[in-house]
Amino acid sequence: MRKILITAAMGLSLGLGMSLPSSAIASEGGVALKTAKWSFDGIFGTFDRTAIKRGGQIFFQVCGGCHSMELMSYRNLVDIGWTEDEAKELAAGYEVQDGPNEEGEMFMRPARLSDRFVPPFPNEKAARYSNGGAYPPDLSVITKARANGTNYVYSLLQGYKEEVPEHVELAEGTNYNEFFPGNQIFMAQPLYGEDVEFADGTTVDLEQEAKYIVNFLAWAAEPELEARKSLGIKVMLYLILLTGMFYALKRRIWSRLCLDEYTHGPYEEQYQKDLDDHKMPS
Numbered sequence: 612m613r614k615i616l617i618t619a620a621m622g623l624s625l626g627l628g629m630s631l632p633s634s635a636i637a638s639e640g641g642v643a644l645k646t647a648k649w650s651f652d653g654i655f656g657t658f659d660r661t662a663i664k665r666g667g668q669i670f671f672q673v674c675g676g677c678h679s680m681e682l683m684s685y686r687n688l689v690d691i692g693w694t695e696d697e698a699k700e701l702a703a704g705y706e707v708q709d710g711p712n713e714e715g716e717m718f719m720r721p722a723r724l725s726d727r728f729v730p731p732f733p734n735e736k737a738a739r740y741s742n743g744g745a746y747p748p749d750l751s752v753i754t755k756a757r758a759n760g761t762n763y764v765y766s767l768l769q770g771y772k773e774e775v776p777e778h779v780e781l782a783e784g785t786n787y788n789e790f791f792p793g794n795q796i797f798m799a800q801p802l803y804g805e806d807v808e809f810a811d812g813t814t815v816d817l818e819q820e821a822k823y824i825v826n827f828l829a830w831a832a833e834p835e836l837e838a839r840k841s842l843g844i845k846v847m848l849y850l851i852l853l854t855g856m857f858y859a860l861k862r863r864i865w866s867r868l869c870l871d872e873y874t875h876g877p878y879e880e881q882y883q884k885d886l887d888d889h890k891m892p893s
Contacts, residue, residue, distance in 0.1 A: 666827025679730035682751035686724040705729035745797035
């Protein structure tokens with residue numbers, strides 16, 4: 612029974628497909644990544660709604676000027692703490708093409724909750740032209756795009772250095788980042804700390820801003836994470852219970868079979884002898 616329960620418990624951790632808290636592994640540049648304790652790590656991990664909302668504010672005020680998140684809709688913001696009116700107001704600050712109208716022409720209108728996040732550039736060529744030939748990647752699933760993605764993004768945002776090592780010669784238009792592969796990145800440093808003032812009037816340093824934006828990006832990459840974990844735990848607990856029931860049933864059935872074989876099978880004579888030997892004297 613103990614072995615069965617141990618096996619089931621192992622299945623619980625493996626079957627849910629959840630990562631344990633990420634360890635410090637080296638980036639492609641050979642430097643150990645910075646690590647943080649993420650609330651969504653582990654079997655029972657959940658998202659920190661306050662951190663996600665603040666990360667979303669940083670995205671729209673800073674990152675959204677270059678990067679798109681085309682898999683996300685404005686209505687998704689209601690799931691992480693925005694009120695419907697706040698999400699509508701945010702969406703209305705962007706325009707999307709719609710139509711055709713009654714005259715057969717396309718027209719521009721304010722974005723609605725049902726619209727996807729409006730990208731900062733109309734197409735890839737426009738994005739490259741505005742960024743010196745580099746194409747800012749879509750951030751919808753950026754934390755899933757590489758192993759240990761949360762700590763990688765968290766480190767990258769803090770990896771810019773003004774002093775470039777002597778052995779590194781930067782190409783034109785690039786910046787030195789100790790965590791980026793090759794250490795040369797076209798994206799200028801986006802965060803410095805105290806870049807955004809939150810609703811309560813507070814500002815935070817670079818490290819905390821990086822934590823907030825990573826929380827937002829991790830949620831965007833896997834918004835169903837909490838529901839998946841909850842369902843997985845329920846399923847595994849059910850399977851453990853079912854395994855225990857089947858084990859008890861197996862013991863009961865086989866004990867009866869063995870008893871029947873002993874009392875009515877080839878051991879019947881031995882059974883009768885044992886009965887006689889243990890008879891209470893009259």
